Amino acid sequence: MLRRGSPERIVPTLAxxxxxxxxxxxxxxxxxxxxxxxxxxxxxxxxxxxTECFNSSLLFEPRDVKTAADTPFRVFTPFWRATRALPEPxxxxxxxxxxxxxxxxxxxxxDWALLPTKPDWAGxxxxxxxxxxxxxxxxxxxxxxxxxxxxxxxxxxxxxxTSRLSPHLHFGEISPRQIWHALRGREPxxxxxxxxxxxxxxxxxxxxxxxxxxxAPLDRKxxxxxxxxxxxxxxAWTKGRTGFPIVDAGMRQLWTTGWMHNRVRMxxxxxxxxHLGIDWRRGAAWFWDTLVDADxxxxxxxxxxxxxCGADAAPFFRIFNPVLxxxxxDPDGAYVRRWIPELNRMPDKYIHKPWxxxxxxxxxxxxxxxxxxxxxxxxxxxxxAFRSLSSP
Ligand code: FAD
Numbered sequence: 001m002l003r004r005g006s007p008e009r010i011v012p013t014l015a016x017x018x019x020x021x022x023x024x025x026x027x028x029x030x031x032x033x034x035x036x037x038x039x040x041x042x043x044x045x046x047x048x049x050x051t052e053c054f055n056s057s058l059l060f061e062p063r064d065v066k067t068a069a070d071t072p073f074r075v076f077t078p079f080w081r082a083t084r085a086l087p088e089p090x091x092x093x094x095x096x097x098x099x100x101x102x103x104x105x106x107x108x109x110x111d112w113a114l115l116p117t118k119p120d121w122a123g124x125x126x127x128x129x130x131x132x133x134x135x136x137x138x139x140x141x142x143x144x145x146x147x148x149x150x151x152x153x154x155x156x157x158x159x160x161x162t163s164r165l166s167p168h169l170h171f172g173e174i175s176p177r178q179i180w181h182a183l184r185g186r187e188p189x190x191x192x193x194x195x196x197x198x199x200x201x202x203x204x205x206x207x208x209x210x211x212x213x214x215x216a217p218l219d220r221k222x223x224x225x226x227x228x229x230x231x232x233x234x235x236a237w238t239k240g241r242t243g244f245p246i247v248d249a250g251m252r253q254l255w256t257t258g259w260m261h262n263r264v265r266m267x268x269x270x271x272x273x274x275h276l277g278i279d280w281r282r283g284a285a286w287f288w289d290t291l292v293d294a295d296x297x298x299x300x301x302x303x304x305x306x307x308x309c310g311a312d313a314a315p316f317f318r319i320f321n322p323v324l325x326x327x328x329x330d331p332d333g334a335y336v337r338r339w340i341p342e343l344n345r346m347p348d349k350y351i352h353k354p355w356x357x358x359x360x361x362x363x364x365x366x367x368x369x370x371x372x373x374x375x376x377x378x379x380x381x382x383x384x385a386f387r388s389l390s391s392p
Contacts, residue, residue, distance in 0.1 A: 011040075015047040018102050023049055026056040026172065029204050030296045031211040057169075059089045059176045059201055062208035072209040074218075074311040079205065080198040089177045124256035129167065129292060136168035140182060147183075151192040157250075157261035158334035163193070164259065166293035169200070176200070203301035206311055214284070214300040217309035225309075226385050228277035236372050237272050238286055240339070243371035245352055246326035247271045249339035256339075258292035263329050269306040270320040275378035277385060280307035308386075316386045319379050326352035342368035 014020040023044055027037050041051050055061055065073065065083050073079035116122050129135065143163040153161035168174045176197055183190040207213045217223060236242045240251035250264035260268070265287075272283045284303040288294045304310025308317075330336055333351030337344055342365050343354060350357035354365055 011043045011047050011049070014044075015049055020049055022052065024052045024054070027053040029058070029062060029208045031207075056175050056177075057172060058204055059083075059180060059197065060086060062201075062205040065201075065205060072205060073202070074206075076199065076202050076312045079202050080195060083198065083201060089180050091181055092175060092177045125258045125292065128257040128259065131167075131171070131173070133173050136165065136174035139163065139165055139168060140174060140179060144182060144186070147186060147193065148189045150189070154192070154196075155263045155329055157264050158330055158332075158338070162262065166295075166298075167259070170293050170295045200298060202311075203297040206301050207297035213304070214296055215281070217307070218304060218311050219309045219313070221389055222307070222309035224389060225279075226277075226388060227279040230276055230278055233276045233372055234272075234278055234282065236369070237268070237276065237278075237283075241369045241372075242271065243355070243369045244271065244322040244326075245333070245336040245340055245343060245354065245368075246322050246330060249336045252339040254287075254290050258290060260291075261335075263325075264335075265302070266306055267320050267322055267325045269303060271322055273303075273307045274316070274319045274382040275322075275373060275375065277378075277382060280304065280309070317383060319382060321375060321379075323352045323375070340368065 014023070025037075028034060037053065041053070044051050060083055062072075064086065065079060067073055067078070067082070073082070130138065140163070143165070146161065149159075149161055150163075153159040165174060165179065169176060169179075179197065180194070183194060206218075210218060217225075233242075237247070237251060240248035240255065242248055242251075246264060247268045250260045250268040253264070254260040269280070269283055272278050273280050280303040284299050287299055287303070291299070301310055305313045307313070308315055326333075326336065330352070332348050333343070333346070336351055337346075343351060345364050346354050346357065346361065350361065354362065354368060355371055357365075
């Protein structure tokens with residue numbers, strides 16, 4: 001049953017029409033969700049309905065993981081060590097054999113007309129994903145068969161060696177506890193993968209204790225950062241037309257499938273924040289609108305990490321060079337060619353720097369743009385902006 005409406009409308013209906021005595025749900029950790037949970041709980045209680053909330057979206061309650069000084073963590077490694085010392089997350093219970101449901105008139109999902117038609121821009125998303133519990137379970141089973149290669153191949157975007165469970169986790173189509181227990185007996189192959197789930201826990205821990213994480217840098221010094229407003233640069237970045245193949249391939253993968261490989265997210269985000277000097281919040285907003293796994297905690301914490309202003313972040317002055325990153329993680333250009341057909345015939349030697357190719361080769365890729373900036377100039381400009389923060 002789908003019912004549109006506020007708690008004011010729904011709560012009396014639950015109590016009077018259906019005689020509901022208890023309501024159970026999985027509570028949330030983001031600021032908006034926490035506020036809504038509190039308001040729903042208050043209204044249900046006032047209507048004489050008992051409420052019970054559970055954690056089904058995280059392995060551990062953010063408030064249960066504390067430093068020796070009883071404060072929240074800001075550094076991942078001790079956070080994860082402390083988390084691993086807690087009792088293991090409980091085994092998920094099997095689904096109930098039967099559910100007693102009330103058949104009540106409600107809206108049909110199709111009537112909400114949520115899917116795009118004119119134009120239908122969602123074909124790439126449909127091909128890439130099977131939303132729902134069955135799709136999530138299939139993804140996990142498939143991934144477990146290749147788990148032993150994860151540690152070595154997870155940074156290679158063309159290898160497709162990661163689980164792609166992130167949207168399923170975000171929407172609760174699979175719980176981290178299900179994944180955790182499916183990994184049992186697969187040590188040490190599963191250690192690296194478990195620690196990635198640990199980063200997810202860490203980011204939710206950060207958001208829980210710092211609700212302003214999506215809007216404000218954790219390192220307050222960065223509040224005064226002299227960001228540039230570069231409309232042309234930003235548009236080129238969103239469209240995958242910066243002239244830097246690894247960045248553009250990632251941005252096109254994002255637009256087409258709603259997902260981007262983690263290594264490429266780091267490179268594309270770093271390029272925006274450091275080489276273009278554009279505020280990390282603008283990049284996070286674009287990701288928020290385009291990622292199928294868009295998640296307030298993970299998105300904000302990772303953008304702050306890349307921008308050097310977050311918890312346990314990469315230092316600002318460590319600036320990824322997109323050419324060297326491409327050559328290291330996509331040495332034969334397989335990932336770039338998949339997303340940038342204009343570069344299909346570019347030899348491996350130039351695939352991450354097509355502007356350096358001899359002119360006859362460049363002509364064959366004439367539809368691919370020239371770089372929108374000189375990397376060395378962008379890097380020096382970023383470092384000067386960073387230095388201005390600490391100068392008197
Ligand atoms: P796997 O490698 O299979 O990892 C398994 C799971 O661990 C993931 O599904 C995810 O839940 C978790 N995980 C892995 N890496 C990270 C990480 N760095 N931080 C937090 N959790 C992680 N992830 C999101 O879920 N939502 C976001 O909105 C999001 N925004 C990001 C923005 C930037 C700028 C960057 C650099 C990273 C972002 N990530 C985000 C983290 C990461 O890129 C994705 O979780 C990962 O690519 C998902 O693919 P996967 O499921 O195949 O990962």
